[in-house]
Amino acid sequence: MKSALTGADIAFYQANGYLIFRQAVPANLITDLRRTAAKAIEVARRLHGPQAQRLAELNQLDAGDVTAVRAFSELPELNVAIQALLTPRHRISGVQDTSLLFEPAEGCWAMEWHRDWRDHMSAENFGKVFAEGWETLAADPRLFNQINCALYEDPCTWFVPGSHRRLQDTPGEIRAVKAADSAALANKRRERTEAEQEILLDDYCRGMPGAVPLRLQAGDLAIYRSIAWHTGSYVPYRKRATLHCSATTPEYEQFWKRAKTILANGGG
Numbered sequence: 001m002k003s004a005l006t007g008a009d010i011a012f013y014q015a016n017g018y019l020i021f022r023q024a025v026p027a028n029l030i031t032d033l034r035r036t037a038a039k040a041i042e043v044a045r046r047l048h049g050p051q052a053q054r055l056a057e058l059n060q061l062d063a064g065d066v067t068a069v070r071a072f073s074e075l076p077e078l079n080v081a082i083q084a085l086l087t088p089r090h091r092i093s094g095v096q097d098t099s100l101l102f103e104p105a106e107g108c109w110a111m112e113w114h115r116d117w118r119d120h121m122s123a124e125n126f127g128k129v130f131a132e133g134w135e136t137l138a139a140d141p142r143l144f145n146q147i148n149c150a151l152y153e154d155p156c157t158w159f160v161p162g163s164h165r166r167l168q169d170t171p172g173e174i175r176a177v178k179a180a181d182s183a184a185l186a187n188k189r190r191e192r193t194e195a196e197q198e199i200l201l202d203d204y205c206r207g208m209p210g211a212v213p214l215r216l217q218a219g220d221l222a223i224y225r226s227i228a229w230h231t232g233s234y235v236p237y238r239k240r241a242t243l244h245c246s247a248t249t250p251e252y253e254q255f256w257k258r259a260k261t262i263l264a265n266g267g268g
């Protein structure tokens with residue numbers, strides 16, 4: 001890693017809900033991971049089409065291709081830094097809980113601004129998954145620490161610093177989310193040219209009060225509270241291969257397991 005974690009870094013994470021570790025991955029491992037990513041993007045597009053954002057099913061890859069991902073999740077220096085930032089119970093999630101994120105093949109698009117979990121399920125399921133209370137669970141440092149680690153330069157992720165500590169949305173935030181819906185953000189019917197769509201997406205991301213892009217260089221790692229406001233905006237002409245996983249704990253694994261059962265029974 002470029003530099004050791006400091007007390008100021010920990011304070012920054014607590015205040016802002018994100019932190020970037022510069023050069024977190026050694027160059028030789030980046031090379032191996034890029035080789036894995038080159039195969040993974042083919043599988044992602046075969047399974048999910050040309051606009052595929054990710055491959056979550058890394059078990060679709062040959063065992064040899066997954067070796068580099070395992071080496072990443074076990075990087076000793078990085079796990080020590082994550083533990084210093086969070087708690088000794090945290091570690092980088094394993095291969096089965098890691099995805100690779102890619103650029104689209106055909107047209108630019110963006111996700112809607114969201115807070116993970118809350119904005120990805122029905123109100124009924126949300127009530128069950130967050131029975132202990134949204135604000136209580138969202139403030140629990142053992143849960144919801146997400147990681148993006150870039151294998152190529154990656155400015156796709158946008159984030160609202162501090163929004164992890166303010167869990168009720170402001171009117172300005174609600175307006176920014178609703179400035180475009182998922183159909184407009186996907187430009188599915190190709191109503192706009194690529195250039196027009198790219199400008200729309202830029203306006204959409206910048207329209208969220210306080211939003212900043214998390215600009216990563218190859219080997220940089222962003223850790224962020226996934227219950228904070230964030231989104232991703234993608235263009236086909238900029239290569240992307242970014243590892244997407246979490247700094248997990250036994251408690252977060254339990255939370256996931258329980259949530260999956262609820263969602264499977266309740267229909268998502």
Ligand SMILES: O=C(O)CCC(=O)C(=O)O
Nearest residue numbers: 101148156157230231232
């Ligand atoms: O592409 C990104 O970095 C954002 C992904 C994201 O927001 C999500 O998976 O919830």
